[in-house]
Amino acid sequence: MSTERELHILHLYPVEMSTYGDTGNILALVSRARAHGFVPRVDRLTADCTELPEQVDVVVGGGGQDSGQLRIEAALGRLADRFRALTEDGAPMLLICGMYQLFGNSYVTGEGTTMRGIGVLDVDTKAGVGRRSDDICVDSPEFGRLLGYENHSGITVLGEGTPALGTVVYGSGNGSEDGTEGARFHNLIGTYIHGPILPKNPAVTDWLIRTAAQRRYGVLPDPVPVPEYTEGARAQAWEQLVRAHPEFRMNRH
Amino acid sequence: MVGKALRAALRALGRHATSLPGKVALRLSPGLISKSLSGLPEGVVFVTGTNGKTTTTSVLTALLRAQGLRVLTNASGSNMRQGIATEILNRSTLGGRLDADIAVLEVDEAVAATLAPEVHPRLAIVLNVHRDQLDRYGEVDTTAGLLAKVAAATTGPVIFDIDERSVAGIAAGLPSEQAVFFRSRTIPAAPPDADEISDAPTGGPVPQAAPVVQLLSHRDEQAVFRLGEQQVTVPLHLQASYQVADATAAVAALYELLGDRVDTEGMSRALAQVHPAFGRGEAFSVSGGTIYVVLVKNPHSFNTVLRQRDYDVTQVMLAMNSEYADGRDISWIWDVHMDAFRPAGVSVSSGGRSYDVALRLYYDDIPLGRVVPDLEAGVRAFAHGLSADHPGIIFCNYTSMLAIRPVLQRLAAVQGGPDEH
Ligand SMILES: [Zn+2]
Numbered sequence: 272m273s274t275e276r277e278l279h280i281l282h283l284y285p286v287e288m289s290t291y292g293d294t295g296n297i298l299a300l301v302s303r304a305r306a307h308g309f310v311p312r313v314d315r316l317t318a319d320c321t322e323l324p325e326q327v328d329v330v331v332g333g334g335g336q337d338s339g340q341l342r343i344e345a346a347l348g349r350l351a352d353r354f355r356a357l358t359e360d361g362a363p364m365l366l367i368c369g370m371y372q373l374f375g376n377s378y379v380t381g382e383g384t385t386m387r388g389i390g391v392l393d394v395d396t397k398a399g400v401g402r403r404s405d406d407i408c409v410d411s412p413e414f415g416r417l418l419g420y421e422n423h424s425g426i427t428v429l430g431e432g433t434p435a436l437g438t439v440v441y442g443s444g445n446g447s448e449d450g451t452e453g454a455r456f457h458n459l460i461g462t463y464i465h466g467p468i469l470p471k472n473p474a475v476t477d478w479l480i481r482t483a484a485q486r487r488y489g490v491l492p493d494p495v496p497v498p499e500y501t502e503g504a505r506a507q508a509w510e511q512l513v514r515a516h517p518e519f520r521m522n523r524h
Numbered sequence: 525m526v527g528k529a530l531r532a533a534l535r536a537l538g539r540h541a542t543s544l545p546g547k548v549a550l551r552l553s554p555g556l557i558s559k560s561l562s563g564l565p566e567g568v569v570f571v572t573g574t575n576g577k578t579t580t581t582s583v584l585t586a587l588l589r590a591q592g593l594r595v596l597t598n599a600s601g602s603n604m605r606q607g608i609a610t611e612i613l614n615r616s617t618l619g620g621r622l623d624a625d626i627a628v629l630e631v632d633e634a635v636a637a638t639l640a641p642e643v644h645p646r647l648a649i650v651l652n653v654h655r656d657q658l659d660r661y662g663e664v665d666t667t668a669g670l671l672a673k674v675a676a677a678t679t680g681p682v683i684f685d686i687d688e689r690s691v692a693g694i695a696a697g698l699p700s701e702q703a704v705f706f707r708s709r710t711i712p713a714a715p716p717d718a719d720e721i722s723d724a725p726t727g728g729p730v731p732q733a734a735p736v737v738q739l740l741s742h743r744d745e746q747a748v749f750r751l752g753e754q755q756v757t758v759p760l761h762l763q764a765s766y767q768v769a770d771a772t773a774a775v776a777a778l779y780e781l782l783g784d785r786v787d788t789e790g791m792s793r794a795l796a797q798v799h800p801a802f803g804r805g806e807a808f809s810v811s812g813g814t815i816y817v818v819l820v821k822n823p824h825s826f827n828t829v830l831r832q833r834d835y836d837v838t839q840v841m842l843a844m845n846s847e848y849a850d851g852r853d854i855s856w857i858w859d860v861h862m863d864a865f866r867p868a869g870v871s872v873s874s875g876g877r878s879y880d881v882a883l884r885l886y887y888d889d890i891p892l893g894r895v896v897p898d899l900e901a902g903v904r905a906f907a908h909g910l911s912a913d914h915p916g917i918i919f920c921n922y923t924s925m926l927a928i929r930p931v932l933q934r935l936a937a938v939q940g941g942p943d944e945h
Contacts, residue, residue: 290655292855298887336663406852420853466855470883498886503879503895511846511876 278309278483281324283316283332284343288369291422293333295467296365300329303476307492309484318346323353327362328483330354334368334423334465337380344386347373351389358391363458363482365475367468368423371453371461372396381424392461393430394454399446400424406512407442407464409452414474416440418508419466427463429454436462441512441519458482471504473497546609557605558642560612566593566626568643569777572636572674573651573691574667575825576770577603579762580649581630583798584774588626590794591778591787596624603632605639626781637670640677647780648678649773653690654824655856664690672697681780685769686735695731704780707735708765708772710742737776742768747795751779756788759796764805764818766828771798810935812910816917817932819925821850823859826919830864840865841872841906842881843899843920843928850921857884866890871909871916874902875924899927907935 280300297313304311314324335343347354354374358364364374372378375394378386407421417437426446429435435445436453444452444463453462460475462468469476477494485491513519549556561568571581585597598611608629616622631639640648653668672694675682684695686705695703740748740755747760749772762768778786800806808815820826846854854877862885869891873881878897885892893909896902903918910916920928 289859291853292858295855295858295884295887298858302887302889336665338663338665404853420855422853466853467858470858470887471880498883500879500882500886500895503897504883507877507879507897511852515848515852 279326287339288335291465296469299469330364332370399426403443408440409437411437419464546606567646570645574654577630579770586794590790596627637673706737706776708769814915839916843924
C-alpha cells in the first residue's frame with residue numbers, strides 16, 4: 272500500500288456554480304483531508320467534460336444563478352449515469368442549492384422554464400414567490416445543529432422514501448410546509464445551507480472525509496479535533512440570527 | 525403638488541438630514557420627483573451600478589460646479605426615492621421651482637430602473653454589476669437587467685468603462701451611437717478572476733468602439749486625460765485604481781455634456797479638491813504609525829484593491845460585521861483572494877463576524893494574530909502592535925467602518941496632543 276493515500280475531491284462546475292462562497296467548502300475539505308492524514312487532490316469538472324476523472328472520492332457542487340444552472344443542465348445530463356453509479360457505490364456527495372435542485376428530477380424556474388435534473392435524488396423543485404434570503408439553522412439527526420445562510424427561491428418537495436437532512440429550527444429550508452431541510456440518499460447530501468456550510472459545520476466535513484476514506488481504503492480514520500475558531504464562528508452565527516430576529520424565540524427548540 | 529406651508533415645514537425638517545420629508549412629500553405627491561426635475565434646463569444625470577456611485581457622483585458634481593453650473597445632487601446614503609425627494613425639497617423655492625441647472629443623482633440600481641422611465645435622464649453612467657448584498661437583490665443577472673432598463677430609458681449617452689466586462693452586455697444592447705466608453709486603465713488589464721467570471725454571466729465581449737475619454741497616464745498625483753482630440757493635464761489625488769476609474773467616468777460625463785466647451789482650468793481646479801473619503805483610503809496618524817482605512821463591501825471591491833496592490837499590505841486588520849446595511853450574508857469573504865495576506869499574515873480579526881474571518885484565514889493557511897470581536901478593542905490592539913516601518917491597513921465593511929471611525933479619531937487626537945506615550 273502506498274504511504275501517500277490520496278483523496279480526490281471533485282468540484283462540480285466551479286465557474287458556473289459557486290456563487291455564495293461555496294469555494295470555502297473545497298478549502299475546508301482539503302484542510303480536513305490533510306488533518307486526517309490524506310493527500311487531497313481537487314479536480315474541477317467543467318461544462319465541456321464528457322467523462323468523470325478516474326478517481327472520485329468526494330463530490331461537491333454549489334449554488335449558482337438560474338443562468339448558470341441553464342448553462343450546465345446539458346453537461347450534467349450527459350453524466351447522469353456516472354453520478355448514479357457513484358451514488359449507488361456509496362461515494363459521499365455534498366450538493367448545495369442549485370446543484371441540489373439539478374440532482375433532483377426537475378426544477379421549474381420563476382420564468383416557468385423547466386430544467387431537467389439528473390434524477391439521482393427523488394426531489395422536485397419549483398421556484399416559489401419571492402426569494403428566501405436569511406440565516407438558517409437546522410437540526411440534523413446525523414450531524415447535530417447546522418448553521419448557515421440560505422438564498423434561494425426554490426421550493427423542494429421530497430419524494431416518498433427520501434428522508435430530509437434535518438428539521439428547520441429557523442429559516443425556510445426546503446420551503447415546503449413540512450419544516451424539512453435538504454435530502455439524504457445513500458451517502459449523498461442535498462441542502463440549501465451555504466455560508467459556506469462546511470467550515471462552520473465540521474461534523475459534515477469530517478463525515479464526508481471519513482466516509483470517503485472508508486469507501487476508498489476500507490479504514491475509518493480516527494476523529495481529529497476541529498479548528499479552534501469553529502466554536503466562535505458558530506456562536507457568532509447563532510448570536511447574529513437571534514439578534515436579527517427578535518421574534519424568534521430561543522426556547523422553540 | 526405639495527402646498528406652500530407644508531413645503532416650508534418639510535424643508536425645515538429636511539435640514540436635519542432625514543428622509544422623512546421626502547417620504548411625506550412622496551405620499552402627498554407621488555410624481556414629485558419627475559415633475560420637479562423636468563423643469564431643469566440642463567436635465568438629469570443618473571449615476572448607478574454596484575460600486576463607485578458616491579465617488580463618481582461627487583466628482584462629477586464638483587466638475588460641473590467648476591464650469592459654473594448650479595448642480596442639484598444627493599448625499600451618499602440617500603440614493604432611494606425618499607432621499608432624492610428630500611434633496612429636491614431642500615433645493616426648491618416656496619413656489620416649487622428648483623434652484624439648479626442640472627441634477628446629478630446617485631441612484632440605487634432597483635430604484636433607478638423604475639425612476640429612469642419617469643425622469644428620462646439625458647445621460648447615465650452605468651459603472652458595474654458585481655455581487656453586492658445578493659441577499660437583498662437576488663441575483664447578479666437581475667441587477668444587470670435593472671441597469672439595462674436604466675440605459676434604455678436614457679435619452680442621451682450612456683457611459684461605460686470599456687474594460688468593465690460586467691456591463692459590456694448592457695452596452696452591446698444599446699444603439700452604437702448611444703453607448704459611450706472611457707478607459708482608465710493605463711496598463712493592460714490583469715486576467716479576470718474567477719469571481720469576475722461568475723459575476724459577469726451577462727457580460728459581453730470587449731467592446732470594439734474607441735474610448736471617447738481616456739486616462740493616458742497617472743503618476744505623482746498628476747493625471748493626463750485625452751478628451752476627444754485634446755490632452756489635459758490635471759492634479760488627481762486619488763490612488764486606488766477603482767477610484768481613478770470613477771473619476772474618469774465623471775470626466776467622460778463632463779465631456780459628453782459640454783463637449784469642447786469644457787473649461788480645462790475649471791476642470792483642474794475641481795479635481796485638485798478631490799480627496800479620498802473616509803473608508804476609501806483615508807489615513808490616520810496614531811502613535812504606532814499610520815493606519816489606512818479601506819472599505820470593502822463585496823469580493824469585487826476587495827479583490828480589486830488586493831490585485832492592484834494599491835496598498836502595501838503587511839500589517840492588516842480585518843473588521844467584518846453582518847448587519848443589514850452590510851448585507852446579512854457573510855459568505856462572500858470566501859471569494860476574496862486572501863492569499864495576498866499569506867506572507868505577512870493578518871494581525872487582528874474583529875467585528876461581529878470576526879470568527880468567520882478567522883476560519884476563512886485558517887482554512888487557507890494564512891497566519892492570524894488575534895481575534896478581538898469588539899471593534900474598539902480590536903482597533904486599539906491593532907494600533908498598539910503597529911510597527912512604524914509600514915502603514916497599517918484596516919479592511920472593513922460598512923457598519924464596522926462606522927464603529928471604527930470615532931476610535932481612530934480619538935487615537936489620532938491623542939497622537940496630536942502634547943503628552944503622548
Ligand atoms: Zn444558496
